[in-house]
């Protein structure tokens with residue numbers, strides 16, 4: 001189902017674990033800051049709405065989405081008590097194939113962090129054809145990808161906790 005038919009900000013709190021005991025890392029790309037900061041706010045607000053505590057959320061910034069992989073890797077190494085990490089980026093098609101290489105590198109890199117590591121890393125990276133699509137998915141008419149990512153982070157943190165027993 002395409003995003004346009006499935007609002008990114010919709011969630012049912014009765015189906016989401018309480019986040020009060022979870023600690024979250026959020027790594028934010030500085031490219032397209034209006035978009036990435038909008039997604040950060042969506043994620044931050046959703047974590048608090050689901051019982052999370054603002055003191056249990058740590059934010060790091062990186063220059064661009066390509067650096068999200070390294071930033072998330074170092075965050076998981078620096079804070080071993082984290083329960084989930086969210087990688088936030090906005091990649092927008094330009095004139096060249098650079099878009100393709102950045103998107104592929106970031107998606108594969110974050111996938112690798114999940115396969116190789118123990119802390120879930122959530123893929124909150126918009127890969128849009130233009131700025132309007134990015135605006136619509138970071139708090140616009142299609143909702144906020146950051147909200148969706150926060151809900152995924154809470155659920156994956158709970159899954160990791162349950163998997164220990």
Ligand SMILES: Nc1c(NC[C@H](O)[C@H](O)[C@H](O)CO)[nH]c(=O)[nH]c1=O
Nearest residue numbers: 029031063064065066089090091092
């Ligand atoms: N064009 C976009 C970029 N490009 C920068 C790369 O992510 C990277 O920082 C650079 O190649 C140096 O390694 N990044 C985005 O996040 N969004 C873009 O639209």
Ligand SMILES: CC(=O)[C@@H](O)COP(=O)(O)O
Nearest residue numbers: 092093094095096098099
């Ligand atoms: C995703 C990018 O790196 C892209 O926005 C850069 O623009 P261009 O392809 O015109 O150099």
